[in-house]
Amino acid sequence: MHMKMLQKLGLGIFLAALLLFNLLLFMGNFRLTEQKLQQVTSPENYEILRPELEPILGKTYSTSFAFSQDFKKYFGAYNTRQQENEQWDRVIWDDYTFAATKAASEGFVANNKLLLLLLTVALGTAGALLNILPKYRDEPAGIKHNSVMFSSNKSRGVIGIILGAYLIGIYVLLYWFPEFIVNWTLLVDPLSQLLSGGPASQWFLYGTIYTLAILVMGVRMFRKYRGNKYQTLRTSSVMFFQLSFAFLIPEILVLLNKPWHDFKNIWPLDYTFFYDYRVDGFLNSGSIGMLMFVWGILLIILGVPLMTYFYGKRWYCSWVCGCGGLAETAGDPYRHLSDKSLNAWQVERWMVHGVLVFAVVMTLLTIVNYFSGFELLGQWTNTLHEWYGFLIGAAFAGVVGVGFYPLMGNRVWCRFGCPLAAYLGLVQRFKSRFRITTNGGQCISCGNCSTYCEMGIDVRWYAQRGQNIVRASCVGCGVCASVCPRGVLKLENGPEQQRIVDIPILTGNESVKVLS
Amino acid sequence: MIEAKPIGDFCINSRGRRIVIIGNGIAGVTCARQLRKRDSAAQITIISGETEHFFSRTALMYIYMGHMKYAHIKPYEDWFWEKNRLNLVHDWVTHIDFEQKQLQLQQQEPIAYDILILALGSKSNKFGWPGQELKGVQGLYSYQDLESMEANTQSCARAVVVGGGLIGIEMAEMLRSRNIPVTFLVREQEFWDNVLPQEEAKLVGRHIREHHIDLRLGAELDKILDDGTGKVKAIVTKDGEEIPCQFVGLAVGVSPNIDLLRNTALEVNKGILVDEHFATNIPDVFAIGDCVEYRTPPPQRRPVEQVWYTGRMHGETLAHNLAHQPVPYKPGPWFNSAKFLDIEYQTYGQVPSTWEKPTGSFYWEHPDGRKCFRALFDEEKRTLLGINAFGMRLRHEFFDEALRNGTTVEQVLEQLPTANFDPEFYDKLYPSILQAFNQQFGTSLQPRKKKEKKGILSIFGL
Numbered sequence: 001m002h003m004k005m006l007q008k009l010g011l012g013i014f015l016a017a018l019l020l021f022n023l024l025l026f027m028g029n030f031r032l033t034e035q036k037l038q039q040v041t042s043p044e045n046y047e048i049l050r051p052e053l054e055p056i057l058g059k060t061y062s063t064s065f066a067f068s069q070d071f072k073k074y075f076g077a078y079n080t081r082q083q084e085n086e087q088w089d090r091v092i093w094d095d096y097t098f099a100a101t102k103a104a105s106e107g108f109v110a111n112n113k114l115l116l117l118l119l120t121v122a123l124g125t126a127g128a129l130l131n132i133l134p135k136y137r138d139e140p141a142g143i144k145h146n147s148v149m150f151s152s153n154k155s156r157g158v159i160g161i162i163l164g165a166y167l168i169g170i171y172v173l174l175y176w177f178p179e180f181i182v183n184w185t186l187l188v189d190p191l192s193q194l195l196s197g198g199p200a201s202q203w204f205l206y207g208t209i210y211t212l213a214i215l216v217m218g219v220r221m222f223r224k225y226r227g228n229k230y231q232t233l234r235t236s237s238v239m240f241f242q243l244s245f246a247f248l249i250p251e252i253l254v255l256l257n258k259p260w261h262d263f264k265n266i267w268p269l270d271y272t273f274f275y276d277y278r279v280d281g282f283l284n285s286g287s288i289g290m291l292m293f294v295w296g297i298l299l300i301i302l303g304v305p306l307m308t309y310f311y312g313k314r315w316y317c318s319w320v321c322g323c324g325g326l327a328e329t330a331g332d333p334y335r336h337l338s339d340k341s342l343n344a345w346q347v348e349r350w351m352v353h354g355v356l357v358f359a360v361v362m363t364l365l366t367i368v369n370y371f372s373g374f375e376l377l378g379q380w381t382n383t384l385h386e387w388y389g390f391l392i393g394a395a396f397a398g399v400v401g402v403g404f405y406p407l408m409g410n411r412v413w414c415r416f417g418c419p420l421a422a423y424l425g426l427v428q429r430f431k432s433r434f435r436i437t438t439n440g441g442q443c444i445s446c447g448n449c450s451t452y453c454e455m456g457i458d459v460r461w462y463a464q465r466g467q468n469i470v471r472a473s474c475v476g477c478g479v480c481a482s483v484c485p486r487g488v489l490k491l492e493n494g495p496e497q498q499r500i501v502d503i504p505i506l507t508g509n510e511s512v513k514v515l516s
Numbered sequence: 517m518i519e520a521k522p523i524g525d526f527c528i529n530s531r532g533r534r535i536v537i538i539g540n541g542i543a544g545v546t547c548a549r550q551l552r553k554r555d556s557a558a559q560i561t562i563i564s565g566e567t568e569h570f571f572s573r574t575a576l577m578y579i580y581m582g583h584m585k586y587a588h589i590k591p592y593e594d595w596f597w598e599k600n601r602l603n604l605v606h607d608w609v610t611h612i613d614f615e616q617k618q619l620q621l622q623q624q625e626p627i628a629y630d631i632l633i634l635a636l637g638s639k640s641n642k643f644g645w646p647g648q649e650l651k652g653v654q655g656l657y658s659y660q661d662l663e664s665m666e667a668n669t670q671s672c673a674r675a676v677v678v679g680g681g682l683i684g685i686e687m688a689e690m691l692r693s694r695n696i697p698v699t700f701l702v703r704e705q706e707f708w709d710n711v712l713p714q715e716e717a718k719l720v721g722r723h724i725r726e727h728h729i730d731l732r733l734g735a736e737l738d739k740i741l742d743d744g745t746g747k748v749k750a751i752v753t754k755d756g757e758e759i760p761c762q763f764v765g766l767a768v769g770v771s772p773n774i775d776l777l778r779n780t781a782l783e784v785n786k787g788i789l790v791d792e793h794f795a796t797n798i799p800d801v802f803a804i805g806d807c808v809e810y811r812t813p814p815p816q817r818r819p820v821e822q823v824w825y826t827g828r829m830h831g832e833t834l835a836h837n838l839a840h841q842p843v844p845y846k847p848g849p850w851f852n853s854a855k856f857l858d859i860e861y862q863t864y865g866q867v868p869s870t871w872e873k874p875t876g877s878f879y880w881e882h883p884d885g886r887k888c889f890r891a892l893f894d895e896e897k898r899t900l901l902g903i904n905a906f907g908m909r910l911r912h913e914f915f916d917e918a919l920r921n922g923t924t925v926e927q928v929l930e931q932l933p934t935a936n937f938d939p940e941f942y943d944k945l946y947p948s949i950l951q952a953f954n955q956q957f958g959t960s961l962q963p964r965k966k967k968e969k970k971g972i973l974s975i976f977g978l
């Protein structure tokens with residue numbers, strides 16, 4: 001009882017911190033001064049923009065919406081004029097809206113960054129942990145799925161739908177309207193200064209929250225899967241890779257004046273890897289830049305096939321990857337929401353391989369363009385990049401990928417959209433030692449495995465006919481094996497012979513050979 | 517293969533024959549699916565009054581516990597039946613006319629058949645206790661039982677479960693998942709000790725208590741008391757103790773569901789009597805699954821077997837018999853599994869609750885008291901007779917082969933690394949099992965694992 005109260009308190013604290021966090025967006029004033037403008041623009045652009053923005057300089061706005069609207073109006077007016085006069089070289093292509101709005105923010109939030117960081121992010125984290133740590137304390141280790149289907153949050157009830165809408169909203173702001181969330185980025189400025197020496201962008205904010213989500217919900221996984229070493233190790237692994245490789249190391253690289261780089265991100269998930277600015281960045285950053293470039297290419301041509309041959313795609317998708325890391329921790333409460341139908345499987349195959357083709361073609365064109373000195377395709381590849389970035393990078397991976405957790409499960413992106421998953425999957429399906437072995441005739445067709453498979457694989461379909469599960473999409477999370485009440489499933493790496501058997505035989509009946 | 521008789525003598529084998537199956541459980545559905553694969557012309561109809569579609573009975577508990585919804589426990593998507601031309605009829609059969617080869621249904625038009633397959637399943641036992649018909653008193657077998665359990669436990673301050681078997685412990689677990697206090701009456705001196713040896717029974721008993729279930733061993737139900745409105749208000753044990761409760765789960769076994777067949781020409785005893793081909797005494801009428809009683813049980817088998825796996829194997833075998841040459845039912849070594857709350861249980865071969873010489877036993881228990889391993893073997897020939905495993909997973913294929921080949925207990929123990937089916941990274945249990953065996957029998961067995969090519973060259977099959 002005592003513990004239950006504490007847990008409720010933790011949830012209360014978390015929700016209060018979340019509420020405050022959201023209110024921050026509506027706090028403080030926005031006033032751009034000449035000084036501030038100078039800080040965020042280049043000297044020549046400053047000279048141009050100062051007179052143009054005269055009407056709003058020194059003017060106080062009460063919301064970021066109003067401010068950024070006026071800013072864009074006057075800024076846009078200048079550019080439109082240049083375009084009408086066909087003065088292309090005078091158009092300012094840089095987008096200063098986010099930086100200017102952030103600089104313009106004044107008052108409560110800007111003056112209390114550290115305090116508010118503590119009251120929102122830190123307190124929210126503490127509250128969440130207070131709620132999570134005592135979980136299942138008085139229960140023996142085991143499967144903790146009681147009441148999942150009755151939960152409004154976990155079962156597409158009102159709470160789940162509201163949460164989904166909220167997450168989608170956040171992603172839309174993050175990708176397309178970062179100027180509305182400048183107050184959030186102010187909070188993490190101190191942290192960003194500490195790590196990289198610079199102010200926080202919306203992406204630093206995102207990285208911080210993302211990492212925290214993986215860490216806190218990773219702790220939840222430790223509680224939920226207490227006694228299950230596979231799940232515990234796997235979770236520790238994604239927590240480690242997110243914190244070090246995806247969050248700390250890239251920022252420290254920036255501090256050292258090197259390009260921001262996540263050493264575990266692999267093309268084509270890292271779809272900008274071969275873009276000219278990235279390649280130039282590598283080539284202009286000395287030996288460490290060279291290391292990034294060569295390591296990245298080795299991962300693509302050797303790392304992926306070799307590791308996947310020996311261990312299946314799980315080595316990446318559920319042990320290393322950041323998207324997978326979030327899905328396996330923060331997304332775990334929603335894993336059963338994936339669609340298991342044959343239809344969904346068909347859609348999946350077309351979509352995910354379609355994205356792979358898109359990514360490969362785009363990258364090839366980019367490389368050809370690079371070597372032809374931008375003569376062959378000119379600005380064409382840029383348009384392609386924009387479309388890919390918009391459709392796949394932002395809308396699919398972000399908005400749908402995470403925003404849809406409470407609606408379609410935690411692996412929508414990994415299953416339907418991730419081109420790297422498609423590549424890993426092809427290797428896993430055709431040349432790998434990994435499979436999920438079915439234990440003879442022990443399956444009782446209960447359906448726990450299929451229900452909790454986040455990739456929407458109908459595991460039972462195979463298990464009940466005594467067939468090993470060899471599927472391109474399986475990320476090897478091992479949850480099907482964990483939840484199986486009859487010990488039927490085992491993730492294994494083993495010889496390729498006997499891995500795929502088309503006409504399996506269910507052990508136990510000697511009268512007939514069964515055509516499953 | 518095994519001796520066979522020509523199919524013409526066995527059943528009607530005309531093209532487009534009408535095969536009607538009563539019962540859409542694992543037995544009936546397996547039979548229908550396998551028949552469809554072997555006879556594409558037959559008209560196959562499956563009738564059931566319980567639900568329109570096949571679902572996994574073994575998973576009913578998970579609906580109540582909120583792990584799954586009804587849709588999740590259906591092993592096939594709803595389009596599957598039409599695609600495979602398996603005609604589904606959702607209705608109760610009220611009468612079978614064996615002369616006219618026709619079935620009367622409760623709601624729909626009568627159905628005629630050429631071949632009839634009875635796969636009627638079981639029903640919960642009730643032993644005539646006073647008050648057993650009160651509201652709030654029920655067994656758990658059908659989907660309707662699950663619905664009434666949901667309704668009966670809406671406001672329940674305490675529940676009593678009667679009967680220490682597999683369904684009893686499932687009911688207790690279900691109720692605990694809703695935080696309902698449970699008193700669990702078990703007649704035996706230890707949980708399920710008519711099936712489990714003492715140590716295993718005690719292990720499960722401890723775990724039941726660990727889940728805050730009030731386990732009463734050696735306790736029997738005497739009567740159930742009415743609260744005056746037709747609902748249960750308490751039970752009284754044989755010792756005279758009165759336990760107030762709003763729900764009573766009766767889980768004292770199941771028996772073949774053959775009420776439909778009483779006083780007909782079909783021969784029944786405890787179940788529908790069948791020969792080794794699943795033929796009844798009436799031509800073109802067959803029976804499979806829980807509702808069956810073997811006239812001559814296969815070696816080491818009991819006459820009535822009411823588990824999922826036997827139902828499935830009956831279905832497989834009968835489908836073969838109706839489509840090819842009939843072969844007798846020949847199950848391999850016995851296997852079964854269950855889960856007692858959080859502890860998984862697997863058994864292979866024969867492990868009765870007690871044994872006599874020349875049967876010897878080896879028992880190992882993990883210090884945490886939640887895992888154990890038992891092997892029974894022939895003390896003279898040393899051959900393995902059966903094993904029980906709690907809290908660990910073992911490979912069915914390995915033991916199936918070992919039991920069929922008369923492998924010695926020593927050989928089996930040495931190969932435990934191969935037999936192990938626990939998830940990767942789990943603590944290896946076999947070293948301490950082997951050590952215990954060596955100590956007990958003065959042997960010096962070493963774990964052996966089949967060598968397997970690994971290394972980089974294996975990519976090229978080298």
Ligand SMILES: Cc1cc2nc3c(=O)[nH]c(=O)nc-3n(C[C@H](O)[C@H](O)[C@H](O)COP(=O)(O)OP(=O)(O)OC[C@H]3O[C@@H](n4cnc5c(N)ncnc54)[C@H](O)[C@@H]3O)c2cc1C
Nearest residue numbers: 539541542543564565566608609636637805806822823824
């Ligand atoms: C709660 C529970 C848990 C279990 N857990 C396990 C387990 O873990 N492992 C295991 O091996 N076994 C388990 N069993 C036993 C297993 O479920 C049965 O052995 C198996 O389902 C029997 O299958 P069947 O096809 O013979 O019959 P059933 O599945 O009972 O199917 C018979 C069907 O026929 C229908 N029917 C009967 N009469 C008529 C009629 N007159 N008209 C129309 N329809 C009719 C019934 O309504 C029913 O739908 C469990 C049973 C229960 C109840």
Ligand code: SF4
Nearest residue numbers: 453474475477478480
């Ligand atoms: S099949 Fe099993 S291991 Fe693979 S993704 Fe699904 S639940 Fe995870």
Ligand code: SF4
Nearest residue numbers: 443446447449463484
């Ligand atoms: S969870 Fe296990 S027993 Fe249930 S359907 Fe899957 S493999 Fe079969």
